[in-house]
Amino acid sequence: MDPCATAGRAGTGRALTMHRRSFLAGGVAGSSLGVLAARATxxxxxxxxxxxxxxxxxxxxxxxxxxxxxxxxxxxxxxxxxxxxxxxxxxxxxxxxxxxxxxxxACGAGDTTFYAGLDFETVALSGPDLLADHLLVHGDDPDPEAVRLIAPPVASRPVAAxxxxxxxxxxxxxxxxxxxxxxxxxxxxxxxxxxxxxxxxxxxxxxxxxxxxxxxxxxxxxxxxxxxxxxxxxxxxxxxxxxxxxxxxxxxxxxxxxxxxxxxxxxxxxxxxxxxxxxxxxxxxxxxxxxxxxxxxxxxxxxxxxxxLAGGTDCTLPDQSWSDMARHAFARELMTRPGGVYPRYGAVDRDYAGSEYDGFQDTFTSSLLANLEWGRFGQAHDVLAGFLSDFVLDNGLVRMRGTEIGQTGLGLSLIARYGLLTGDMQTLRRFRVRIAAMAGMLTTLHDRSLALPGRDPGYGLLSGWSESDSCLFADPSVWWKPYFGNSALAARGLADLGALWPRIDSSGAATGAAWVSRSAVLVRQLDTTLRRSVRYDLDPPYVPILPGRSETFRESLTRRTPSEQQWAHRVYAELLQAGVLAPDLENLVIDAMRGHGATSVGVVANIGPPDAQSRDLLGFISYGYARALLRQDRIPEYLLFLYAHRHHLHTPGSWTAAEVAGLKGDLPLFCMPAQLTIPILLRWMLVCEDETEEMLHLGRALPRDWVMSPAGVSIVGAATRWGPVDFALRTDPVGQAMRADILLPPNARCLVRLVLRHDKALGVRGLDVVGAVATPVVAAPGGTRDGSVIMLRGDSGNSGRIQVSARLYRL
Incomplete structure (x- = not known):
């Protein structure tokens, strides 16, 4: 029997989870878990x-x-x-x-003055994201209530026409x-x-x-x-x-x-x-x-x-509505998928519940990512096996109108992550021919790009469709271009799959090594081409979505119909999600997006021609931008993204997520990948693996209010490539001490980067690390712009239990 076929339904590792719960019950999370039990929720x-x-x-x-x-x-x-x-x-x-x-x-707009007192036309036509600038003007965590009130709620003012x-x-x-x-x-x-x-x-x-x-x-x-x-x-x-x-x-x-x-x-x-x-x-x-x-x-x-919804990861937060929102997102997914498994992009309307959308790669990648991050391995197995069986052809293309190059690379990366987290090589071996064909399609495109003259802007980069909607037009070749996001996610997918491939195919060591080597070549070329494409004559410097273009996306969309830059938002999100850019380039892309009209209230904008009556937010795929904010420790911006996504891409209270939503309270279209964004972001802010180092980040983007709350924060059974991890953090009621309890898998060989995002007016006077299982590598209380960072290293052969106590004082 496939070891993961029933894992999520039966509750993967429940015996281990109960053991882990008993560990936390004796630590900082004990009281918060107890309160929940007393509430009988x-x-x-x-x-x-x-x-x-x-x-x-x-x-x-x-x-x-x-x-x-x-x-x-x-x-x-x-x-x-x-x-x-x-x-x-x-x-x-x-x-x-x-x-x-x-x-x-409340679902209504009320009599609130919106848009930070600016007229809507100014907000809509501005290159800089004025509403994000307003909400982040103080340089610290945004106020969630201020974010909520910056614009009318979703669907509060639907226009019948x-x-x-x-x-x-x-x-x-x-x-x-x-x-x-x-x-x-x-x-x-x-x-x-x-x-x-x-x-x-x-x-x-x-x-x-x-x-x-x-x-x-x-x-x-x-x-x-x-x-x-x-x-x-x-x-x-x-x-x-x-x-x-x-x-x-x-x-x-x-x-x-x-x-x-x-x-x-x-x-x-x-x-x-x-x-x-x-x-x-x-x-x-x-x-x-x-x-x-x-x-x-x-x-x-x-x-x-x-x-x-039994099994998998569980978390307790000071504002439990957030974890409820994550749980509800997975319930929504089961509702939209017939039998809980077969994929649907939307619900109710022909757009997007029609069968022509069922093979959409974004439905597959967002679902697999979210379910893996929350330890829902049984559902992840069904999503993976269903997609590879029903929608991937033997030549590696997708049984849908247009194969998306970036999402193919992301799919390969997530297939590899599935193998690392579940150990279920049996399923991957069953589909290895189709998985290899997906990788082969990317390498074929790469070979074609290497055959171009060296002076060609697209040399060494993957040309192809970034967005499947390209195929809805009379001439899809308009969008057969070397978008930077294509190469970034292709490089990520080839590297991740190549590293795992020998475990999937016993004779595949050379193939896997070739994919990893090709990924490195792609990353080097991407870095070279991207750097020489930046327009430093603009303020902030402008990063285009494909090489050899001097027009910004706004200029292209205004001057050309159709425009090859029609889906710039997708390219930016995929470029950043891959995690293959050097830090200075990644920050350059983020700044360019926020300064030239590619974000709205801190979320990736649904980019279109400048319009005085619209400035839309993109509900799905935009989490790639958030991942880059987290990677670069731009935590206030990450939290703004989280709050804005909740309040301006979900209906209040009932939490129906929008594919795209405006800022006027209009009624948007629902799509399932947008619904899964909040669970993904919550998991990353609590427990997040580094893409390039053997490092685990804990508490990296927790709001200061949550960190300082006596109610505490905890997550149990967070799936990582080293095994399940527990993490709990609590501050005493008078804010004089903090304690973190960590349970790593036995023999985990990784650095642990613990971030204590305490009140900015506080510092850390003393630090205690309990247990022979860990030693402080670096202790930098108050040494970062965003909190105290404590680096820990687990010894091999230990039980994995770490307790960190910090004494706080007012600066």
Whole structure:
């Protein structure tokens, strides 16, 4: 049996994880994990047997809702209201209790003054990213609330004329078992059920719908809660979820609950199924579902999603909404993939849920990366095997309209990372012919470039399509060019795959070595050509996306239709993600992007011709830019990217991610790769491997507020090439001491770079490293612009436990 085929579903290494949890429970993370257990919030691997028992006092004051027979006995459901939020409680037959809280966010724009007081046209047409400059003017971590309020929320001001025939939806319901999804409108209707059947006239009450709040049940589960305020004392609440028990045809059955809450008391509740009641209202043939039916289905929903998201990496943060957001992203992926496996770029709309998008390489690479980073090896296996089986041809091309050169290189790199993290060479051997063909396609393109005259701008660089949309045009050859991102990711993929290839193919040592050598040649040529292409006559210096061009991308897009620089954002993101540029060049690219119109609120912009009415953010592939910010320790910019992506590329509360989003509150298109960006960024800010050295970075981009929070930060089972790593950090309540607990894999041979991003007004007076397993290599308290850096080296043969204590003082 393939060792990874069931790994994620069964919970890879659960025995090891439980051991690791016991280690952290004795350290800084113990209290935060304990608080979570006391809250009875659903976590990965939770089952009724794992829920805490309750006493009669604990249900006193809770409102009883229903009882039903399920799972071996009589279950009870209670609810506690706290204003517009509250918690649902399930009580099992053996007196165990699970609480499902709601976290709500406002969806409307309100009366806030946006764009830092600038007029929108100035923001849109500016080369420099004025909003990023404003949010980073003090040189330290951006304020997340200021980032949120810099522009209207996503989908807060949809313009009907811009929608065309599209249904106006902001969320969708679905299950892992199903093969389709069900959209939900802002007011709360689905395709099959209309919320006006519960609240007449609600859909047309635009002010009420605009003032709504939204959130997810249990913090992350794909059950939507909408609160629609009537006045200061009354509101409607709509709760919707998909029935996980239904199989068969590609239909997504749903349940809805609508409550009227007046002065904190529920005065009316109605339950609905997938379709309207059949028959006259006074004598229906098929009536509304009973409360017991609704809650029995909801329990099945909860248990199913807990099982689907069990296993892998777990983290605890001072603001738990971030880890909930990551968990919800993986739930979304299972909803969009029929059967949880088959790839879909989007959901609901033909764009992007049509079959012509299924082979899109970005869906594959973003999913494989995110699932590997979070230790979801079973899902990673299925994604990898499915893509190589269904969408890669024997000649290495992709069964889609246009093979993307950069994403092919990234795919090879991630295939190698899959092998390193899982050890599953069996699967890679099964597909070695197609994997080798993918690499062979890149080497063929490289050979062609080496046959060019040395004076040719594209000499030694890979020409080809960067963006698959090139093939939608009458003449795709316009975009058959030596984009810098093509060569950067090709070099990364050939190097990573070449190093692993002898383990995949027993006779492949020479082939692997040749790929590694070719990668080095590519990197040298990329460095040479890129340096001589920089326009130092502009301020800041401008880095083009391909050699031999003096026009900036804005100039090209204005003067030429079609323009060969149409997808400059992709080239920049892929160039930076590869991690093959020298630091000075990488910083030059970042500065050029931010100074010449390639970022928006600190996120890669969706680049188009300058337009006074738009300055869009790019939700997917843009994480390559963030990776470079992290690599260069540009941490405030990294955090701005993280905050802006959350608040301006996701709908508030319900967290539907946008492929591209404007800054006017318009309704964007959903795409799955954008949804997986937040999990990727969270993992990197906590635990991140160095691409060029045997070094592990811990806490590299944690916000100072998180670091100084007594609640602490922890991550358990972070998958690295040395094995799973645990890391926990906590500051005492008065901010006088910090403690980091680290658990490395036994015999890990790597440097550990621990970053303590404490308050800038503090310094480190003393440092203690406990355990014979490590010795301080470099201790530089206060020695960097962004916190104290502590370098540790684990000895071979040790248990891997390291404890670092730092005493803080005010400067």
């Amino acid at each position: 659903p976590r990965s691997g939770t089952s009724p047997a794992g829920w805490p028992t309750f006493t009669a006092d604990e249900v006193a004051g809770l409102q009883p809702l229903a009882q039903f027979q399920a799972k071996g006995g009589l279950w009870s459901v209670y609810e506690r209201r706290d204003g517009q939020v509250g918690t649902l409680w399930f009580v099992s037959p053996d007196r165990r209790m699970l609480g499902l809280p709601r976290r709500l966010e 811009d929608q065309g025939p599209r249904l106006l939806w902001t969320f969708f319901l679905g299950t892992r078992q199903g093969s389709d999804t069900m959209p939900v409108t802002p007011a709360g209707s689905t395709r099959n059920w209309h919320v006006d059947q519960a609240v007449p006239g609600l859909t047309n009450n635009a002010p009420m719908v605009a003032r709504r709040l939204e959130g997810l049940l249990g913090g992350w589960m794909p059950a939507l809660v909408k609160v629609l305020p009537i006045d200061a004392h009354r509101f409607w609440e709509v709760m919707l979820f998909a029935d996980v028990r239904m199989g068969g045809p590609p239909v997504t059955p749903t349940f809805q609950r609508v409550c009227l809450v007046e002065n904190g008391v529920v005065t009316r509740t109605r339950f609905f199924g997938s379709y309207p009641v059949f028959g006259p209202p006074d004598d229906p043939i098929a009536g509304h579902p009973a409360a017991s039916v609704f809650y029995a289905a909801l329990l099945a929903f909860v248990l199913s999603w807990q099982a689907d």
